[in-house]
Structure formats: C-alpha cells, structure tokens
Amino acid sequence: MxxxxxxxxxxxxxxxxxxxxxxxxxxxxxxxxxxxxxxxxxxxxxxxxxxxxxxxxxxxxxxxxxxxxxxxxxxxxxxxxxxxxxxxxxxxxxxxxxxxTDGAGLLRDIRRQGIDIAGRRVLILGAGGATRGVLKNILDANPETVWIANRTAIKAQQLGDGHANVRAVTTWQTVSGVDIVINATSASLSGKLPDVPTTVLGGAQFVYDMVYGPGRTSFLAHTAAVSEAQLSDGLxxxxxxxxxxxxxxxxxxxxxxxxxxxxxxxxxx
Ligand code: ATR
Known part of the structure; x- marks a missing residue:
C-alpha cells in the first residue's frame, strides 16, 4: 500500500x-x-x-x-x-x-473540449498564483497573443515581462478579437465578477473559469447572459x-x- x-x-x-x-x-x-x-x-x-x-x-x-x-x-x-x-x-x-501540474491539467481540459490555443488570441483575467501556474503551458501552446488583465495592473505587467506575445491590459481599447477567455482570478469564489467588458466576452468563442462548484460560477452565469461562447468551469x-x-x-x-x-x-x- x-x-x-x-x-x-x-x-x-x-x-x-x-x-x-x-x-x-x-x-x-x-x-x-x-x-x-x-x-x-x-x-x-x-x-x-x-x-x-x-x-x-x-x-x-x-x-x-x-x-x-x-x-x-x-x-x-x-x-x-x-x-x-x-x-x-x-x-x-x-x-x-x-x-x-496545474498548467498541464488546464491545457488538457481545454483541448478535451475541442479548443486549440495555437494561433488564437487569449485573455487571462488575474495575475496571481493561478495565472503564474499556467502561463508557461499556455505559451507553449503557441497562442498568437496573450493579454493579462488584473485589478492590480502592475502584477499583470510583471508576468508579461520577457514574453514577446504577452501584453498587460492597461486599457480595454487595446484588446480586440479575443477568442478565448480564462478567468484565473479568485473572484468567483466570493461570487464577484472580475472587470471585463461584455463586448470582449460577447466576441469570445470559449470562456473558461478555473473555479468550479455545483451550478454555474458567477462568472460563467454572467458570461452566458452576454455571450454565445462555449463555457467551462475548472472541474x-x-x-x-x-x-x-x-x-x-x-x-x-x-x-x-x-x-x-x-x-x-x-x-x-
Ligand atoms: P494567489 O496568488 O494565491 O492565486 P492572489 O494573489 O490573491 O492569490 O490572486 C488572486 C487573483 O484574483 C489576483 O489576480 C487578484 O487580483 P489582485 O492582484 O488585484 O489582488 C484577483 N482577484 C481576487 N478577487 C478579485 C475581485 N473581486 N475582482 C477582481 N479580481 C480579483
């Protein structure tokens, strides 16, 4: 044993x-x-x-x-x-x-749901430990661009440093054509929503929340109301x-x- x-x-x-x-x-x-x-x-x-x-x-x-x-x-x-x-x-x-193994687990789950990150525009919400844990695996999957948006913008900038195709979001006007949104904030844990324009969610093909629980997370419930995107929680x-x-x-x-x-x-x- x-x-x-x-x-x-x-x-x-x-x-x-x-x-x-x-x-x-x-x-x-x-x-x-x-x-x-x-x-x-x-x-x-x-x-x-x-x-x-x-x-x-x-x-x-x-x-x-x-x-x-x-x-x-x-x-x-x-x-x-x-x-x-x-x-x-x-x-x-x-x-x-x-x-x-968090990043490998995330990427496998995204692929399992028929989504390929290669060549796509990815928006990550949050710049804490959850984002740090998965960023390498996301970049290894060859996205066209990765935007990182965080309530505390400096943390997003620090995470992007040294990566040519990673950009910190300082104003939403610079963000366009997002295909995939990944919520890596802990906001859903307390039923709160991270800041992201409904137009960004509305244009996305796939929206992933790393949080899971019985029923939809607050973030996925909000997304479903403004977007036709395929949705996934983090189970x-x-x-x-x-x-x-x-x-x-x-x-x-x-x-x-x-x-x-x-x-x-x-x-x-
Ligand atoms: P850890 O590093 O353990 O993942 P954390 O540093 O608290 O935990 O990170 C949680 C992430 O969720 C951070 O990006 C945090 O934003 P800040 O860096 O500005 O603190 C984000 N977050 C937590 N609650 C949030 C909320 N209500 N709205 C938006 N973002 C939130």
Whole structure:
C-alpha cells in the first residue's frame, strides 16, 4: 500500500482523495490518500516528518504552494517558472522533486473540449498564483497573443515581462478579437465578477473559469447572459492536474479523466 497526502489550509473541501481513489481503481493500485490540515507555520516540519515516514507523494494546495517550491530540492521547468509546486515526489537518492501540474491539467481540459490555443488570441483575467501556474503551458501552446488583465495592473505587467506575445491590459481599447477567455482570478469564489467588458466576452468563442462548484460560477452565469461562447468551469482542470500528479508518482500512463469528471459532477448535483 503506497501512502499519499494533500496538504493545505483549509483542506476539508478537497476532492483529491476521491479523485485519486478513482484513478487507483482504474489501475488496481492499492493506495491510501488522505487530506491533512497543516498549521500556517507548520508546513516544512510536516512535510519532512511525513516523507521520513515513507509518504510516497504529496499534493500541496493553498496557501503552501510557494513554500513547497522552496522545500523541493529539484524542480520541473513548469514549477521553476511558476514559483509554485503542487506535487512533491521523493527522489531515490533523497530530496524532493517539485512539480506544478496545474498548467498541464488546464491545457488538457481545454483541448478535451475541442479548443486549440495555437494561433488564437487569449485573455487571462488575474495575475496571481493561478495565472503564474499556467502561463508557461499556455505559451507553449503557441497562442498568437496573450493579454493579462488584473485589478492590480502592475502584477499583470510583471508576468508579461520577457514574453514577446504577452501584453498587460492597461486599457480595454487595446484588446480586440479575443477568442478565448480564462478567468484565473479568485473572484468567483466570493461570487464577484472580475472587470471585463461584455463586448470582449460577447466576441469570445470559449470562456473558461478555473473555479468550479455545483451550478454555474458567477462568472460563467454572467458570461452566458452576454455571450454565445462555449463555457467551462475548472472541474476538468482539477481532475487533469491530479491525473498528471498520479502519472508522476506511479510512472504509468495518464489515468482516464472523463469518467472521474463525470463522477464528481454527479456527486455535486
Ligand atoms: P494567489 O496568488 O494565491 O492565486 P492572489 O494573489 O490573491 O492569490 O490572486 C488572486 C487573483 O484574483 C489576483 O489576480 C487578484 O487580483 P489582485 O492582484 O488585484 O489582488 C484577483 N482577484 C481576487 N478577487 C478579485 C475581485 N473581486 N475582482 C477582481 N479580481 C480579483
């Protein structure tokens, strides 16, 4: 029996144990996957203790992804550039490999829904950790342009620095022909809406909200009222990032994602 854990604060809402149990069933793997609430100052100690006691892998969620990045002794490229780690893997010679599978999970979910980012104009709302975690994967998919709009504009500018086709939105007049909108703000969590003109949403083909929950998120409900765009919440990204973690831990093929999304969707109704 291999033992895994997700660490966060808060953690009681986490669906990761259910998702990994469903993946394990697909393969006949024997696993234990628990969620553990960690005190705000206890992350480093908890991780060290758990891995010393034979933990086979960990997921890390809010607010510890940056600390996990610091704890890791080796980083994947996605983790290095995002400054955040959501997956820890013990290395055979000691130490921890830190990975960030959020971007791969998002891109897989977007592709699954028939959307190709290559050559498209993408607008990302938000410039916090969620955007940092996925920007590399979005750029690797060869969009024509990526605009980043954020309530605090300086953070969008900083994220765009060094990327020729990334532009921070300072005025909406410079933004035109957006095909794909990705909401990476945490606004939906509190039922609020990020600032984006209805004309931008109205012209988009695909609108994605990284947040998920029972029913439509506030952002997707708003979008549906002003746009014909295909809509998606972030449940598929959640399952997708978990599948990428699973593959890293087990060195296996990617588990099947769609049946797990359907299972979770059904259980939220
Ligand atoms: P993290 O880095 O952990 O993802 P964060 O830094 O708080 O968390 O980032 C959340 C993102 O959602 C930020 O882009 C934040 O905008 P600011 O950088 O201006 O704080 C954005 N956000 C949160 N609540 C919002 C709201 N009500 N309207 C618009 N944007 C919001």
């Amino acid at each position: 291999r033992r895994f854990c997700v660490f966060g604060n808060p953690i009681s809402h986490s669906r990761s144990p259910d998702i990994h149990a469903l993946f394990a069933k697909q393969y006949g793997h024997e696993i234990s996957y628990k969620k553990q609430l960690v005190s705000l100052h206890g992350f480093a100690r908890t991780i060290a203790t758990e891995f010393n006691q034979g933990l086979a892998g960990a997921n890390v969620t809010v607010p510890f992804k940056q600390q996990a990045w610091q704890q890791a002794t080796k980083l994947t490229e996605e983790a290095r550039v995002s400054g955040a780690v959501n997956t820890l893997i013990p290395l055979p010679a000691g130490g921890l490999l830190g990975a960030n 598929g990204m959640l399952v997708g990032q978990a599948a990428e973690s699973y593959r890293l831990w087990w060195q296996c093929e990617l588990p099947q994602i769609v049946p797990v999304i359907e299972h979770l969707r059904h259980s939220m109704d």
